[in-house]
Amino acid sequence: MTELVRAIVAVAGVDRPGTVLVAREPVKALQLAKGHPIAKWIGTPGTKELWQRLLVMQTKYPHEDAFPEGETFSDVAYSHDGVPVTGLGAAHLMGGVGVSLPLDARWDADRITLEREELLDGEDGGSALTEVEIRHAATREHVASHLPWIREEQEAALRGDLSAIRTGAELWERCVELFPHLLFLPHVEAQVRGLKQYWVHPVRKRLAEMDGAVLDWDAATEPDGPEWGSIVTPEHPGRKREYCLFTDLDGEPRYFGTHLRFTPDEGRVHFRFVKETRRVHIAHIGRKLGI
Numbered sequence: 001m002t003e004l005v006r007a008i009v010a011v012a013g014v015d016r017p018g019t020v021l022v023a024r025e026p027v028k029a030l031q032l033a034k035g036h037p038i039a040k041w042i043g044t045p046g047t048k049e050l051w052q053r054l055l056v057m058q059t060k061y062p063h064e065d066a067f068p069e070g071e072t073f074s075d076v077a078y079s080h081d082g083v084p085v086t087g088l089g090a091a092h093l094m095g096g097v098g099v100s101l102p103l104d105a106r107w108d109a110d111r112i113t114l115e116r117e118e119l120l121d122g123e124d125g126g127s128a129l130t131e132v133e134i135r136h137a138a139t140r141e142h143v144a145s146h147l148p149w150i151r152e153e154q155e156a157a158l159r160g161d162l163s164a165i166r167t168g169a170e171l172w173e174r175c176v177e178l179f180p181h182l183l184f185l186p187h188v189e190a191q192v193r194g195l196k197q198y199w200v201h202p203v204r205k206r207l208a209e210m211d212g213a214v215l216d217w218d219a220a221t222e223p224d225g226p227e228w229g230s231i232v233t234p235e236h237p238g239r240k241r242e243y244c245l246f247t248d249l250d251g252e253p254r255y256f257g258t259h260l261r262f263t264p265d266e267g268r269v270h271f272r273f274v275k276e277t278r279r280v281h282i283a284h285i286g287r288k289l290g291i
Contacts, residue, residue, distance in 0.1 A: 001032055001038070001041040001101065002041070002046075002047060002050065003102060003138070003139050003140070004099060004100070004102065004138060004139075005047075005050045005051075005053075005054055006050065006139075006140050007099065007137045007138065007139055007140050007142060008021060008057070008099060008137075009050065009053050009054065009057075010140050010143045011097060011137065011143055011146075012057055014147060014150050014151065020057070020059065020066065021054075021057050021060075022059070022060045022063055022066045022087070022090060022094075022096075023059065023060075023061045023062075023063075023087070024061060024063060024086065024087060025062065026061055027054065027059055032101060033101075033103070063086055063087055063089075063090035064090075066090060066094055067090075067093070067094070067197070073093055073196070075118055075119040076089070076093070076117070076118050076119075077089070077116070077117045077118075078114045078115065078116050078117075078132075079114065079115045079117075080106075080112065080113075080114050080115070081106070085114060087099075088100070088114055088136070089116070091134055091135075091136075092114060092116070092132055092134045093196075093197050093198050094166075094197055095166060095197070095198075095201070096135075097134075097135045097136065097137055098112065098134050098135070098136045099136070099137050099138065100136065100138045101138065102138040107136075108138060108139070109136055109138075109142070110136055110137065110141075110142040110145040110146065111133050111135060111136055112133070112134055112136045113131055113132070113133050114131070114132050114133075115129060115130075115131060116129070116130050116131070116132050117129050135149070165200065165204055166200060167197065167200060168192050168193045168194055168195030168203075169193045171195070171200055171203065171204055172189055172192040172193050175207070178207075178208070179207050179208070179210070179211040180211065181210075181211045181214035181279055182207060182210060182211055182214075182279070182282055183249060183280065183281050183282065184282045185246060185247070185248070185249065185283045188282055188283065188284070188285055191284070191285045191286050192285055195285070195286075199262065199263070199267060202262040202263055202267065203262050203267070203269075205262070206230065206260060206269055207269075209228065209229035209230060210226075210228060210260075210269075210271070210280055211280075212229070213226035213228050213229055214226050214273075214278055214279070214280060217278065219275065225273050225275065226273065228260060230260050231260065231261065232258060232259070232260045233259055233260070233261075234257055234258055235257040235258070235259060235270075239289070239290065240255055240257040241255075242290065243289040243290045244256050244257045244270060244283075244289065246270075246283040246284070248272075248281060248283075249281060254272065255272075256270040256271060256272050256281070256283035256284065257270075258270065258271060258272060259284075262285075266288045266291065267287070267288075268284065268286065268288050268289065269282060269284070269285050270282070270283045270284035270289065271283065
């Protein structure tokens with residue numbers, strides 16, 4: 001426990017203000033192992049200062065308390081070697097660092113691969129299984145490997161960079177500033193504000209790519225439009241007719257039958273490029289239409 005607390009304190013020492021320790025239960029009630037409450041560790045020699053430094057950190061419990069307001073992520077579950085790991089899963093969802101007691105060799109790693117299962121919304125139901133990697137720390141050595149990333153995030157937050165955006169609401173508030181070549185149909189605001197935490201980064205990345213592609217577009221050498229930087233796919237004619245008709249910004253109904261993906265599975269951005277104004281009109285950001 002002493003080494004883990006030292007690792008947690010090390011993160012708090014270099015991260016920007018507001019670092020939060022998120023646990024399953026209150027820190028004072030933690031069970032380090034069966035029959036071994038944290039009170040036993042607190043009573044051992046040499047732990048008083050560490051315990052006091054842990055207590056002054058901001059803490060939240062249970063894990064769900066750290067999620068954005070109104071979000072439960074009840075459709076997502078994480079496991080490691082077949083064992084549920086809700087804490088490490090929460091770290092992945094929130095873009096943080098997972099921490100573990102170094103009680104087993106598998107936790108002696110600065111990165112850990114988890115299995116993520118996500119329920120699908122389609123008529124067939126079912127779920128999708130993927131592997132994801134999280135930053136992890138059980139020792140101060142693990143924290144040291146994450147210092148460049150922590151400092152980069154800290155500097156980005158101070159600069160107000162795109163990489164500092166972590167929620168859909170933050171992303172929407174800066175869309176006009178960050179993506180001047182992209183215009184959004186009115187209903188897209190709610191879609192962006194409601195993005196799941198783990199979709200914010202891939203969406204902001206795609207939008208930045210699209211905006212940059214329009215900025216770099218040369219109509220003389222690229223008469224068909226910009227090179228978008230990712231695979232762009234036309235919707236199947238049947239699906240286009242059924243799902244892709246939207247009321248455009250001028251009040252006219254138009255098909256937005258072109259999309260790109262912001263995740264390998266269901267994440268879609270439906271748009272149309274208007275050459276005359278050098279602007280992209282975006283009609284949908286979210287799950288594949290019709291599921």
